[in-house]
Amino acid sequence: MLELYLNNPFEMELRESEALPGPTGDEVKIKLIYGGICGTDLNVFKGGINYAKYPVRPGHELLGTIVEAGEDALYPSGTRVVVQPNTFCGRCVKCKKGLTNVCQNKKSLGINTDGGFSEEFVISSRFVLPVPDDLTDERAILIEPFAVVVHALRKVKIDKDVSVAIVGCGNEGKLAVLMASYLGAKVTAIDINPLKLEKVGRMVENIRTALPDEVAGETFDIVVEAAGTRASIEQGMQLVTPGGSMVMIGITSEAHFPVAHVVRNEITLYGSIIYNFPDDFLQTIEYLRNDNFQVDPVVSMILPVSDYEQAFENAFSGDYGKIILDFRGDHSE
Structure with missing residues (x-):
C-alpha cells in the first residue's frame, strides 16, 4: 500500500507500507480517490506549526470510498464519502455546547495524528459523510476546504x-x-x-x-x-x-x-476556525450541488500521487489554485 510520509520537516517520501487490518466497531476503511493539498499541509511540511508531530502522514482534504465497514459503522461498504479531519470527543464542555470545532480534545489529521494521503486508511465513521451521487469527485473534494468559508460567512x-x-x-x-x-x-x-x-x-x-x-x-x-x-x-x-x-x-x-x-x-x-460537523458540510454540499455555483476554476490541476514532489513545489509557488493528488490506480514509479 502506497502512502506519503513526512519523517521530519522537508523530508517527505512516497513509500510502501503494510496492508491495514480490517476496521472494527464504528470504523470504516476508505480507499482514497482524491486528496487536496492545503496551506496547512505546506506549513506542516516546512515545520511551521508548533503543535505538529513527526513523523506523520499528511493529508486532511480527503474523498474516497468505503471498502470495509466495522460491525457498528454508520455507513456500508461502497459509500463514497468525504472526511471531517478534525476529530472531536463529544464529551467536553465545548462539544456539549455544540462547539465541536473548538473541542478541548481535538486531533487534526495530518498534523498531530496521521492523515489520509494513503491508498487506504481507517477512521471512525463518525467523521465521514456520504457524498450525493450527483456531485462529481472534482467538486466533492472541495467540500472540506469550502466548509471553512461557509462556517465563517454564517457569522x-x-x-x-x-x-x-x-x-x-x-x-x-x-x-x-x-x-x-x-x-x-x-x-x-x-x-x-x-x-x-x-x-x-x-x-x-x-x-x-x-x-x-x-x-x-x-x-x-x-x-x-x-x-x-x-x-x-x-x-x-x-x-x-x-x-x-x-x-x-x-x-x-x-x-x-x-x-x-x-x-x-x-x-x-x-x-472563525474550521467548521461544525455535519451542519457546515451539509450546507456546503448544497452549494456545490447547484450548477449555478461555479467553483470549478478553483482547482488548478490533478496529479497522480507519484508526482507529489511536483505537486508540492507548485503549491509552494503560490501561482496555482487548488492542487489535487489522485490516489487511484497504479502509481508506483
Whole structure:
C-alpha cells in the first residue's frame, strides 16, 4: 500500500507500507480517490506549526470510498464519502455546547495524528459523510476546504446590498469571493500578487480586484481576512466601515490591535476556525450541488500521487489554485 510520509520537516517520501487490518466497531476503511493539498499541509511540511508531530502522514482534504465497514459503522461498504479531519470527543464542555470545532480534545489529521494521503486508511465513521451521487469527485473534494468559508460567512449577513472585501486570494480567499458573489454582494478581492488577482478576476464576473494600496482610505460593510499575515489583518481592520464586521479566517501569530479604532467605530470582529460537523458540510454540499455555483476554476490541476514532489513545489509557488493528488490506480514509479 502506497502512502506519503513526512519523517521530519522537508523530508517527505512516497513509500510502501503494510496492508491495514480490517476496521472494527464504528470504523470504516476508505480507499482514497482524491486528496487536496492545503496551506496547512505546506506549513506542516516546512515545520511551521508548533503543535505538529513527526513523523506523520499528511493529508486532511480527503474523498474516497468505503471498502470495509466495522460491525457498528454508520455507513456500508461502497459509500463514497468525504472526511471531517478534525476529530472531536463529544464529551467536553465545548462539544456539549455544540462547539465541536473548538473541542478541548481535538486531533487534526495530518498534523498531530496521521492523515489520509494513503491508498487506504481507517477512521471512525463518525467523521465521514456520504457524498450525493450527483456531485462529481472534482467538486466533492472541495467540500472540506469550502466548509471553512461557509462556517465563517454564517457569522455575517451577506446579500445584494452589502459591500464585501476579501483580503487574500489563496484557495480559501477564492472560495470566499465565489460565495460572497453568489450571494449577491458587491465584492472587492485584494491581494499583493497580481497573478492571483488576474485569476480571481477571470473566475467571477462583476467583481473588482485591487492591490492593497489601491483601496487605501476605502471602507466596506464586511471584510473577510483570508491571507493570515500581520499586514493583511491590520489593513483589514482599517477597511471596515463604522458599524461593520470583519471575519478572520487566516492565522498569524500576532498583529497590532487598534483598540480605539475598533471601539469608536463599533466594529465587530469574528474569529472563525474550521467548521461544525455535519451542519457546515451539509450546507456546503448544497452549494456545490447547484450548477449555478461555479467553483470549478478553483482547482488548478490533478496529479497522480507519484508526482507529489511536483505537486508540492507548485503549491509552494503560490501561482496555482487548488492542487489535487489522485490516489487511484497504479502509481508506483
